[in-house]
């Protein structure tokens with residue numbers, strides 16, 4: 001459409017923008033309304049199959065596999081090798097972590113000393129990625145990655161002075177309002193701890209013992225920081241509100257109907273957008289997918305995955321789960337908060353559970369979950385990929401609104417000649433809002449300075465191809481640690497627009513906003529700021545939120 005030529009003689013009297021809007025309106029609804037998104041192959045061979053992925057504020061994506069897997073398909077630089085007691089290799093000259101630059105579609109190998117397999121992580125307020133635990137020699141490790149420009153040489157640093165208080169394998173991290181990180185649970189670790197550590201840690205956490213079963217359905221618990229400062233914690237089918245400052249369970253929520261939802265049953269969860277328009281007082285949690293109890297213990301039977309989502313208003317005094325049906329069953333789906341406040345459910349399988357060779361029948365089609373649509377009208381199936389993304393795959397929102405998809409390795413080692421091979425391809429999914437037919441609604445944002453302070457006004461500039469005709473939304477979205485079908489720490493905060501002034505040029509506006517009120521609403525750190533016009537987002541601009 002952008003290549004269409006307008007005969008200037010006849011149309012000169014009309015402002016160009018009006019003509020373009022008119023032409024857009026002329027397009028059939030099939031083109032405008034039913035765009036189902038597009039898939040794009042970013043890289044044929046990233047060298048590793050990523051099971052943990054995080055977007056940095058430089059737009060690059062850090063990926064980690066495990067070390068204990070034999071040689072990957074990318075070597076460490078300068079002939080560097082690592083001596084280890086790994087299952088496969090005693091001297092390993094290949095990389096098990098890489099950083100991908102979407103601008104050049106290249107990866108740079110990173111160096112891991114010990115095994116981060118099934119680990120957890122979170123960005124700290126200064127933008128450092130902190131990654132904790134793993135398996136074997138990595139069980140108690142704390143590693144940091146200080147992101148750099150794509151041309152830089154930043155790498156993993158493994159602490160030699162500080163260890164975790166408990167071994168952590170399949171645990172969940174959450175950044176706290178005071179900048180500490182809480183690390184919860186893991187295999188045989190029904191406890192929690194803080195980084196930096198509490199002197200009396202780790203703290204026994206009875207909720208994890210109570211939610212354990214023969215499949216260990218309490219692993220990778222879903223942890224959401226509530227605006228009142230407490231944590232919402234979900235494991236298996238149960239959930240609580242937990243005050244970590246006093247180590248007290250404040251409330252117990254009703255059990256979700258249906259299947260177990262955490263690892264190895266493999267649902268996913270998000271805390272839905274927190275909005276300034278209601279003073280962050282309405283807090284909702286969404287949990288989608290999972291697998292029948294027994295799907296993991298009897299993996300040979302490939303039981304169908306769950307086809308339900310449950311949504312609960314955590315801020316209600318007596319909330320209940322409102323259940324909804326997905327277009328098809330899904331386990332190992334990733335749930336991504338989109339810049340538009342909707343949710344994308346992507347990746348996974350329709351039968352089985354997590355674990356090696358435990359699933360079949362991949363869910364190739366993502367589902368768009370319209371957060372604010374009426375029950376029964378919330379979910380739409382989108383365009384399918386052709387690449388299975390099952391166990392040990394990841395999904396992350398990118399700065400331009402695409403979804404970065406990596407990994408999938410339902411095999412113990414790198415295996416390629418099987419039905420569901422180790423997957424080294426990188427893909428991006430463009431949701432329907434990125435369709436060229438929406439370019440006339442797409443805002444462009446400029447933010448200066450890039451640092452914002454709690455509960456304080458700041459002004460940004462938003463430009464449109466055509467004058468604004470509807471309400472504008474401004475959303476902050478952070479970068480989670482994506483692993484095992486769950487985006488640790490993921491958060492979206494909708495800001496209050498307190499003034500919108502049209503400046504000299506017709507379609508340029510100065511928008512005055514209030515930064516999030518408190519660090520319990522949005523913990524300090526880097527967020528992508530998106531302007532959204534008629535459900536079409538701008539590109540994200542990284543801002544640093546601090547006190």
Ligand SMILES: *[C@@H]1O[C@H](CO)[C@@H](O)[C@H](O)[C@H]1NC(C)=O
Pocket residue numbers: 206209210
């Ligand atoms: C853990 O739970 C089991 C029952 O599920 C119970 O028998 C045991 O006492 C609990 N352990 C602790 C330390 O609370």
Ligand SMILES: *[C@@H]1O[C@H](CO)[C@@H](O)[C@H](O)[C@H]1NC(C)=O
Pocket residue numbers: 279
């Ligand atoms: C918003 O919520 C906070 C915390 O509950 C409260 O202190 C504040 O007064 C509220 N503001 C408005 C405008 O209601």
